[in-house]
Amino acid sequence: MRPRLPLRLPARLLPALLPALLSLALGACRPAPGPRAFDYVIGVSMANLTEPWRINMRDEIMAETAHHPDLRMVFTDAADSSARQIQDVGTLLDSGIDLLIISPNQSEALSPVVAEAYRRIPVILLDRSVVGFDYTLFIGPDNRLIGKQAGQYVASLLGAGGGKIVEILGRSGSPPVLDRSIGFQEAIAQQGNITIVDTLVADWLRDKAEDELTSWLKRNGPVDVIMAQNDAMADGARRAAMKLGIQGLRVVGIDGLPGPGGGIELVKSGALAATFTCPTGGKEAVISALDILHHEEGIPKKMILRTSLVTRQSIESGALATFPRPLLPSPDHRIVLGFAQVGKESDWRLANTESIKTAAREAGIELLFRDGEQKQENQIKAIREFIAKEVDVIAFSANVESGWGEVLREAKAARIPVFIIDRPVDEKDESLWVSLMGSDFVEEGRRAARWLIGYLNTGKPVNIVELQGTVGSAPAIDRKIGFEEVLSQYPNYRIIVSQSGDFFRSVGREVMRQILRDLAASNQRMDVLFAHNDDMAIGAIAAMEATGLKPGKDVVIVSVDGIRDAFKAMIAGKLNCSVECSPLLGPQLMKAVKDFMSGKDLPVRIVTSEVVFPAQVARAALPSRKY
Numbered sequence: 001m002r003p004r005l006p007l008r009l010p011a012r013l014l015p016a017l018l019p020a021l022l023s024l025a026l027g028a029c030r031p032a033p034g035p036r037a038f039d040y041v042i043g044v045s046m047a048n049l050t051e052p053w054r055i056n057m058r059d060e061i062m063a064e065t066a067h068h069p070d071l072r073m074v075f076t077d078a079a080d081s082s083a084r085q086i087q088d089v090g091t092l093l094d095s096g097i098d099l100l101i102i103s104p105n106q107s108e109a110l111s112p113v114v115a116e117a118y119r120r121i122p123v124i125l126l127d128r129s130v131v132g133f134d135y136t137l138f139i140g141p142d143n144r145l146i147g148k149q150a151g152q153y154v155a156s157l158l159g160a161g162g163g164k165i166v167e168i169l170g171r172s173g174s175p176p177v178l179d180r181s182i183g184f185q186e187a188i189a190q191q192g193n194i195t196i197v198d199t200l201v202a203d204w205l206r207d208k209a210e211d212e213l214t215s216w217l218k219r220n221g222p223v224d225v226i227m228a229q230n231d232a233m234a235d236g237a238r239r240a241a242m243k244l245g246i247q248g249l250r251v252v253g254i255d256g257l258p259g260p261g262g263g264i265e266l267v268k269s270g271a272l273a274a275t276f277t278c279p280t281g282g283k284e285a286v287i288s289a290l291d292i293l294h295h296e297e298g299i300p301k302k303m304i305l306r307t308s309l310v311t312r313q314s315i316e317s318g319a320l321a322t323f324p325r326p327l328l329p330s331p332d333h334r335i336v337l338g339f340a341q342v343g344k345e346s347d348w349r350l351a352n353t354e355s356i357k358t359a360a361r362e363a364g365i366e367l368l369f370r371d372g373e374q375k376q377e378n379q380i381k382a383i384r385e386f387i388a389k390e391v392d393v394i395a396f397s398a399n400v401e402s403g404w405g406e407v408l409r410e411a412k413a414a415r416i417p418v419f420i421i422d423r424p425v426d427e428k429d430e431s432l433w434v435s436l437m438g439s440d441f442v443e444e445g446r447r448a449a450r451w452l453i454g455y456l457n458t459g460k461p462v463n464i465v466e467l468q469g470t471v472g473s474a475p476a477i478d479r480k481i482g483f484e485e486v487l488s489q490y491p492n493y494r495i496i497v498s499q500s501g502d503f504f505r506s507v508g509r510e511v512m513r514q515i516l517r518d519l520a521a522s523n524q525r526m527d528v529l530f531a532h533n534d535d536m537a538i539g540a541i542a543a544m545e546a547t548g549l550k551p552g553k554d555v556v557i558v559s560v561d562g563i564r565d566a567f568k569a570m571i572a573g574k575l576n577c578s579v580e581c582s583p584l585l586g587p588q589l590m591k592a593v594k595d596f597m598s599g600k601d602l603p604v605r606i607v608t609s610e611v612v613f614p615a616q617v618a619r620a621a622l623p624s625r626k627y
């Protein structure tokens, strides 16, 4: 087998070399006429290839690539220069790559060239995102959450007495820096007696952190904790304190890389008090790239990778291993999955149930299905039944987001992994479930508002009636948040009435009937209806027509889901826009269950890829709608 080295090109030589190299890769690997040696060339644009974490990312990519003879990787190293990375991407595109994996040096600066790439080939964002959604898939950590977890840990380290902290940041402008710092400072702010006395910048580099902190400590004296945004800088901070003979200063880092000098070793040796794993996503990027190139269905929009606290105690207790793996009786054991469904409130829910049942059947998974009939207590009862029956896996969609901690802890104590689909819970302990998969409801709310603003395009007063979903449910809470977040920039848009239709079509009709009576009595005008789902919008349309109103004309209507009846209403001119929210989560859930049970690590969050359907596309789109 030809040695398959990662092609790492000095950026300055790239423009000249890459075409030749690629023709070599494409040509020289091609034996005499017959099947090609490989099918795909993937360009990997790295912000830099000097930081240990990025070198680890490249190594993970190459290790996974080695399992796929039909793949070739071409790496570029932008050496922390956005201008150079823009040039790298252009050169990679012009040399004919099939897919781009990019870890942007800076989000804003790289957004345009990523959008251009996305117009031509699939693009996977790795570790850092861009502005907007012009990409195929994002894989990376939730940096704000990492910062928050670090803040919570430091608070627990300092205890009731509190203390003083110095924060050491990575390179200014680098996307994780801001998010990690925001999350960290938010968590610290919740503790009244902890002060961040200063913030230093060390560009992710160990020696710079050592120099910066040495001079700071000489000027200001000791503090209680150093919070560094990566382990390399944390190690530099530790060296500074040691050099100055300062005892008792505790240092916390992020990355948790294995191997010599990595965060795991630094924690094990006591050099660091703790670190947080920050998976690079390199392996997931290669696997997802193949799925995309093979046109697999159900490619998500985001994969958020799990972060775990690493302390000496967690290393020694083995808790560092991701989610405790249940032991299957035998490799050919038929997995038994207990699923607790919300109910039957909407066409969306019916389609979701059908998707789960069909996918379980096709995956050869035995499904115990329980309908919660819109009551959380029924779902909790069903989960307890699954625990008592010792199923292999539990999955559910949370009717409302609160009140699940106890039963989730019972499932964990029984070593039964839990998957959450569709509606998340508001539990802070993410170790209570393996993975959450579903839509970004806040973004759906934003999309509804952005469409409305663009459609009306007016500075005149716009009166909006909002039909909310189930009170306390994540989609109702978050769609409202997203809708109002965008609307807050347009003061002429006002929500004059907001009531719940509980996601039911019938309730949407009754609530709208009453709202229309109240508006008539108070001589108020309704210009727009924003309904949190299509079913309530369709119910409201019936109520409007009963009063002689022309829905879609007298009242502009935007809703969420994208069910068939919404497309029919749009074709009839009664609904103006439906924001997609896919219920077809069955295949993704069953794949995740099988992957997990076969030992694979899973993202802690998988976000579905979705679009917006304005009425003008409804007729063409309806035939291909699957729910």
Ligand code: GYE
Binding pocket: 345, 346, 347, 348, 349, 422, 423, 475, 503, 532, 533, 534, 535, 560, 561, 581
């Ligand atoms: O919008 C609605 C269903 O949880 C996203 O619940 C789902 C929502 C969906 O009843 O139609």
